[in-house]
Amino acid sequence: MFDFLGHYDVLGAFWTTVQLTLLSAVGSLVWGTLLAAMRVGPVPLMRGFATAYVNIVRNIPLTVIILFSSLGLNQTLGISLGAKGFDAINFRLAVLGLIVYTSAFVCEAIRAGINTVPVGQAEAARAIGLSFSQVLGLVVLPQAFRATVGPLTNVLIALTKNTTVAAAINVAEAALLMKKMIENEAQLMSISAVIAFGFVCLTLPTGLILGWVGKKVAVKR
Numbered sequence: 103m104f105d106f107l108g109h110y111d112v113l114g115a116f117w118t119t120v121q122l123t124l125l126s127a128v129g130s131l132v133w134g135t136l137l138a139a140m141r142v143g144p145v146p147l148m149r150g151f152a153t154a155y156v157n158i159v160r161n162i163p164l165t166v167i168i169l170f171s172s173l174g175l176n177q178t179l180g181i182s183l184g185a186k187g188f189d190a191i192n193f194r195l196a197v198l199g200l201i202v203y204t205s206a207f208v209c210e211a212i213r214a215g216i217n218t219v220p221v222g223q224a225e226a227a228r229a230i231g232l233s234f235s236q237v238l239g240l241v242v243l244p245q246a247f248r249a250t251v252g253p254l255t256n257v258l259i260a261l262t263k264n265t266t267v268a269a270a271i272n273v274a275e276a277a278l279l280m281k282k283m284i285e286n287e288a289q290l291m292s293i294s295a296v297i298a299f300g301f302v303c304l305t306l307p308t309g310l311i312l313g314w315v316g317k318k319v320a321v322k323r
Contacts, residue, residue: 134208
């Protein structure tokens with residue numbers, strides 16, 4: 103029933119999915135945290151930019167962002183992000199598109215965590231002479247991250263599944279392999295079961311482990 107799998111690099115495709123997920127997760131966490139800092143910051147221009155970014159990007163389909171990354175940035179503007187070769191360029195552009203999209207959701211998760219920190223703590227930190235960036239980095243964000251492990255886990259799981267959109271620009275991940283297998287084999291149910299099982303193996307342990315971590319680091323109030 104699954105003899106055809108020997109003709110395809112299933113593990114290699116899922117390894118590409120893992121790479122897309124990890125690189126996009128790190129980039130989204132960094133950019134999303136900066137956006138959250140801007141949204142709660144004292145500078146109106148930065149607040150306005152972050153608010154507009156989140157509200158606009160969240161309402162654009164991920165497929166549109168990924169296709170723009172390839173057709174717009176690469177084929178129209180010639181941007182390759184330092185990569186050489188069609189596959190490498192599309193991989194990096196897919197990571198960029200996933201970061202642009204996912205960071206909006208990371209921003210909102212972290213901003214919600216920031217709102218759980220008692221205002222009195224920030225006021226006390228400012229009273230002893232700490233700047234806004236010091237208050238945010240030393241007092242607010244550490245507690246906010248502890249409060250947002252659960253929401254960020256959900257974003258990470260969604261990101262793992264969203265990597266399938268990278269198949270639209272021929273990134274050799276699991277969804278593209280599934281498409282090729284369906285075209286070549288008359289085993290739709292078996293192929294779907296294999297790909298679904300692969301994603302369950304990626305997302306289920308992630309949810310369980312980070313759920314346990316979230317309970318351990320949760321701020322007791």
